Amino acid sequence: xxxxKVENVTRVYSVGKVETHxxxxxxxxxxxxxxxxLVGPSGSGKTTLLQLLGCLDRPTSGHVFISGKDVSQxxxxxxxxxxxxxxxxxxxxxxxxxxxxxYENIEMPLLLNGHSGSDRHAxxxxxxxxxxxxxxxxxxxDQLSGGQQQRVAIARALASKPSLILADEPTANLDTPNGKQxxxxxxxxxxxxxVTFVFATHDPRVIEYARRVVTLxxxxxxxxxxVGKKS
Amino acid sequence: xxQMLKLAFRNLGRNRRRSFFSALAMGLALALLLLMASFIExxxxxxxxxxxxxxxxxxxxxxxxxxxxxxxxxxEDLIExxxxxxxPIASLAPVAAATPRLYAxxxxxxRNEAAGVRVIxxxxxxxANAPYRQGMVEGAFLAPDDREGVLIGQSLARRLxxxxxxxxxxxxxxxxxxxxxxxxxxxGIYSTGTSGFDGLTVLLPLAKAQAFTxxxxxxxxxxxxxxxxxxxxxxxxxxxxxxxxxxxxxDMNDLLIQTEQLSSSYMGFFYLIVLGIAATVIVNxxxxxxxxxxxxxxxxxxxxxxGRRLMAIFLTECGLxxxxxxxxxxxxxxxxxxxxxxxxxxxxxxxxxxxGMLFSDxxxxxxxxxxTVQLTLMSFIVTLLAGLYPxxxxxxxxxxxxxxxxx
Numbered sequence: 001x002x003x004x005k006v007e008n009v010t011r012v013y014s015v016g017k018v019e020t021h022x023x024x025x026x027x028x029x030x031x032x033x034x035x036x037x038l039v040g041p042s043g044s045g046k047t048t049l050l051q052l053l054g055c056l057d058r059p060t061s062g063h064v065f066i067s068g069k070d071v072s073q074x075x076x077x078x079x080x081x082x083x084x085x086x087x088x089x090x091x092x093x094x095x096x097x098x099x100x101x102x103y104e105n106i107e108m109p110l111l112l113n114g115h116s117g118s119d120r121h122a123x124x125x126x127x128x129x130x131x132x133x134x135x136x137x138x139x140x141x142d143q144l145s146g147g148q149q150q151r152v153a154i155a156r157a158l159a160s161k162p163s164l165i166l167a168d169e170p171t172a173n174l175d176t177p178n179g180k181q182x183x184x185x186x187x188x189x190x191x192x193x194x195v196t197f198v199f200a201t202h203d204p205r206v207i208e209y210a211r212r213v214v215t216l217x218x219x220x221x222x223x224x225x226x227v228g229k230k231s
Numbered sequence: 232x233x234q235m236l237k238l239a240f241r242n243l244g245r246n247r248r249r250s251f252f253s254a255l256a257m258g259l260a261l262a263l264l265l266l267m268a269s270f271i272e273x274x275x276x277x278x279x280x281x282x283x284x285x286x287x288x289x290x291x292x293x294x295x296x297x298x299x300x301x302x303x304x305x306x307e308d309l310i311e312x313x314x315x316x317x318x319p320i321a322s323l324a325p326v327a328a329a330t331p332r333l334y335a336x337x338x339x340x341x342r343n344e345a346a347g348v349r350v351i352x353x354x355x356x357x358x359a360n361a362p363y364r365q366g367m368v369e370g371a372f373l374a375p376d377d378r379e380g381v382l383i384g385q386s387l388a389r390r391l392x393x394x395x396x397x398x399x400x401x402x403x404x405x406x407x408x409x410x411x412x413x414x415x416x417x418x419g420i421y422s423t424g425t426s427g428f429d430g431l432t433v434l435l436p437l438a439k440a441q442a443f444t445x446x447x448x449x450x451x452x453x454x455x456x457x458x459x460x461x462x463x464x465x466x467x468x469x470x471x472x473x474x475x476x477x478x479x480x481x482d483m484n485d486l487l488i489q490t491e492q493l494s495s496s497y498m499g500f501f502y503l504i505v506l507g508i509a510a511t512v513i514v515n516x517x518x519x520x521x522x523x524x525x526x527x528x529x530x531x532x533x534x535x536x537x538g539r540r541l542m543a544i545f546l547t548e549c550g551l552x553x554x555x556x557x558x559x560x561x562x563x564x565x566x567x568x569x570x571x572x573x574x575x576x577x578x579x580x581x582x583x584x585x586x587g588m589l590f591s592d593x594x595x596x597x598x599x600x601x602x603t604v605q606l607t608l609m610s611f612i613v614t615l616l617a618g619l620y621p622x623x624x625x626x627x628x629x630x631x632x633x634x635x636x637x638x
Contacts, residue, residue: 056533056630076629077537086537091634095530101242104234109534111234156534 147178261560352440370419384429
């Protein structure tokens, strides 16, 4: 089943009279259950493509489809609604709200989606266990290591049972053991829940985990190949 | 909603000192407003009460042709047989006291000094004289048959360096248009707590005043005090009679009432300035907060929080700041006002009485429930309005740009 699709997508940033072509006509289809890496050098358009897939931004031209719906021209609020119900994010920096505990950070998307208190509790407990932090729910982000914070972010991304999780350089700020733990958590959850993961990276150790690698170069898809997965 | 409050509360807790000082700015503004409102209420309320008690009464019955500005003593401008006119008025249920008074302008001279004065002939037995009787600071009150004694106010006594038993010369205009002069002995010195009145007023028995001015059995007015100010209009109707005019305290104190209304307008302007300054502090704090938390705004937006909800978070923070500030303001303002309500704030308004307004030498603050509720609500609303711009700023941030922000 097709989870996301981009058709002839371009994205041009204008700063004064200077135009930067981040994407120059990208076509890509993401199927359900994929564990896909977007790779390429800095400036190749990885993050821009993730932002378009995540409805954080709109393409200059072309179309982006999420779960079959064209999201290219949605307004700010409609895109927020789409993100809330369908997409989870994991960022390079440990994107947790510092004033909330791990439990409350995971709770936030559930609150936004209107889940009841008992539903929330059951789901958060399940997710904390799933990312190996069953005993750290009451910890604030500054009481957690970088790897633990990123695992909380993974749990939060999964909270609303999205069909697509987008991760932008999820291990870039982690040491090797923590990076490995995060990637293993992501692959396990992909395998167990069937949720689709698309992540941008240029770390070869991370690319090894992908089953599909899409290489971007100068705003275009240069290569798209299926690969063996490290388990 | 509870989660929203929790989040807002914790956000304020990130920088406790800054949040405290923001709330304090609003709190001090509210305290200042409450103090000013209670001060004006106390000052104007007291001025009206003093003016009624000492100068105008609630009502006055005068001859139709009497001109107060000229302090006329012509017989045709005066009330003949005033006791007979006053007696039926005094018998009305809402009336506390009705007494004839005779007004004359005059001049008091001592060996070294002189001063212009207002001479009032009073019936010493009337209850309307309670403010003078109770305010005696030395000597004795006047007796109805005293032919040589006067009472003078404390501030006039100080100005002319007079004390009980001293002799002064009093000159007055008379009904015939001449000036008459006689020596009088100061029987006592009174203080009404209103220097403007005490510095200008000489009291003498009505019978002596009538003889001295040539008014004979006549008075300038029937001075009426009511048990309840709100019954003024009802009593006016009962007092109407041909050849007389009945003036209410509002008719006689037009300037005072206008001053009260003007001060209310000025206070409204003053409130806006003070709250505007406090609002600037809140705006500044919240804008700093928005910029410090730009990346968080991006994260919340990325997980699907709508702009309105982001706005609500920042407005809730402002609401909490407002509640904290209001509590501080009510405590600080309440303590200061409670002290000034009990002990008063000394002011010297000597000389103001000449304009027809009698301000007490000590202002006792008077805080009304209406002022407290109005100013508290105003502070709350202004704080929320101050938070509106930063909240809109947060809600309109593009998530991509917000996520790129430096931590």
